[in-house]
Amino acid sequence: MYEEHWKLSERPFENRFSTNFYYPSESHQAALLKLRFSIENRRSVAIVCGNSGMGKSMIVQQLRGQMPEIVGAVVHVAYPALAPDQFVHYIASQLASDDATTPTPASSMSASIQSIEKSLARTVQSGRHTVFVIDEAEWLEDQGTLDTLRLLLNLSIQDTSGEAAFTVLLSGQPSLIAQLERHPALDQRVAVRCMLNRFLIDETNSYIGHRLRSAHGSIEAIFQSDALDAIHHLCEGVPRRINSLCDLALMVGYAQEQSTIKLDLIENVHRELAPIA
Numbered sequence: 001m002y003e004e005h006w007k008l009s010e011r012p013f014e015n016r017f018s019t020n021f022y023y024p025s026e027s028h029q030a031a032l033l034k035l036r037f038s039i040e041n042r043r044s045v046a047i048v049c050g051n052s053g054m055g056k057s058m059i060v061q062q063l064r065g066q067m068p069e070i071v072g073a074v075v076h077v078a079y080p081a082l083a084p085d086q087f088v089h090y091i092a093s094q095l096a097s098d099d100a101t102t103p104t105p106a107s108s109m110s111a112s113i114q115s116i117e118k119s120l121a122r123t124v125q126s127g128r129h130t131v132f133v134i135d136e137a138e139w140l141e142d143q144g145t146l147d148t149l150r151l152l153l154n155l156s157i158q159d160t161s162g163e164a165a166f167t168v169l170l171s172g173q174p175s176l177i178a179q180l181e182r183h184p185a186l187d188q189r190v191a192v193r194c195m196l197n198r199f200l201i202d203e204t205n206s207y208i209g210h211r212l213r214s215a216h217g218s219i220e221a222i223f224q225s226d227a228l229d230a231i232h233h234l235c236e237g238v239p240r241r242i243n244s245l246c247d248l249a250l251m252v253g254y255a256q257e258q259s260t261i262k263l264d265l266i267e268n269v270h271r272e273l274a275p276i277a
Contacts, residue, residue, distance in 0.1 A: 002254035003215075006222055012215035013247035015240055017061040023210045023239075025203050031059055031194035032066075035169060040068045042129055042163035043191035044153055047137070047170040049177060050196030053240030056171045059196070060133055063169075072128030073119070081139045084148040088112045091132065091152075095119035117155060120165045130166035137172035141179045150186040198237030201229065207239065208246060222250075226263040234270045245270060 003010060012021070024032075031048050038046035050056050064074065075094040082090060085108075092112035096119060123130050140146045149168065170176060174195070180187040199207060205228050209219040219228075227249075235241035249269045253261050 002250050005254040005257075006217060006250055008212070009216040011247065011250075012211040012217065013243040013250070015243050017058050019062070019065060020214045021211055022058065022062055023207045025199060025207065027195065027197040028055060028059060031196060032062060034192045034194050035059070035063050036066060036068070038169075038192040039063075039071060039129065039131055039167050041191075042070075043167055044164045044189040045168045045170065045186070046192035046194070047172070047176060047180070047190060048194040048196065049172055049174045051174065051238070053238045054196040054198070055239050056196060057135065060135070060169070060171055064133075067131070070127070070129045071131055072123045072126065074131045074133065077132065077134045078136075080134050080136055080145070081143055082145065083143060084145050085109045085112070087143070087145050087148060088116070088152070092116045092119075095130070113152075113155075116152070120155065124165050132166060132168045133171070134168065135171050137170035138176045138179060139172075140170075141182075146179065146183050146186060150183065150189075153186070153189055199232070199239070199242075200237065201232045204228070204232040204235070204237055204242060207242065211243075211246075221260075223261045224263065227261050227266045230263055230266045230270075234266070244273060248273060 002008075014021075035046050035048060037043075048056055048059055067074065073095055075091055077087070077090065080087070088109055089112045092115040096115055120130060134140070140149065153164075153168070155165070177193070180190060205219070208223065208228065208231070212219050212222065223231075231242060231245055235245055245266070249261050249266055252269055253265060256265075258265065
């Protein structure tokens with residue numbers, strides 16, 4: 001709606017994943033490199049943590065687009081609030097759907113585990129590696145599933161070099177770290193820990209500029225410098241909040257026929273967003 005007014009090819013602050021809009025901040029890029037390392041080197045467990053809106057899902061999506069050639073199946077558990085038997089069955093059924101030679105497992109725990117073992121064994125025999133991605137992993141402890149995950153890691157299947165047959169990537173809130181510490185047998189399997197940090201003010205400005213350039217726009221032509229400072233402080237360096245505030249500011253600026261986004265507009269828009277932030 002506002003793209004033509006601001007001379008943009010598309011809306012630059014949509015809260016959805018797009019490779020073109022990925023901004024390689026220091027902590028995001030470090031997390032991406034560490035997670036890729038854990039997969040390439042067939043480590044058992046890697047975790048990426050951050051508060052809501054920090055871009056965990058974006059990192060996982062970016063990683064999936066860069067999976068090394070050794071990766072075969074990728075099982076993505078987007079809703080981990082499952083009982084242990086449901087959790088194991090879901091993984092088994094996803095692996096079976098990716099492997100035409102493995103029938104869909106029965107719903108019993110033992111049948112699901114046998115199905116997982118068969119799928120993993122076939123992947124190992126083909127020289128490939130399996131990755132389990134679990135979003136909102138802090139829910140696992142509430143469901144009693146962390147111990148189930150630890151037991152799955154005890155499956156004896158290994159590749160020819162003796163490395164693990166699969167890597168578990170846990171994505172969640174910072175509380176996940178403390179949860180894992182209460183499960184030492186699982187915590188000791190964690191090879192990589194990544195924490196996504198809030199943007200510093202220079203990173204916020206660079207982030208906004210990058211998103212605008214990706215939509216063929218210019219930060220200098222749209223946002224005044226004091227407005228950019230206010231965006232950083234009001235959003236506390238959280239990418240999702242920055243996206244929401246900037247998107248609405250561009251909409252309101254268009255509706256008011258403004259030529260640039262000024263400080264007072266940012267403050268007014270933030271007051272509108274505050275009750276639902």
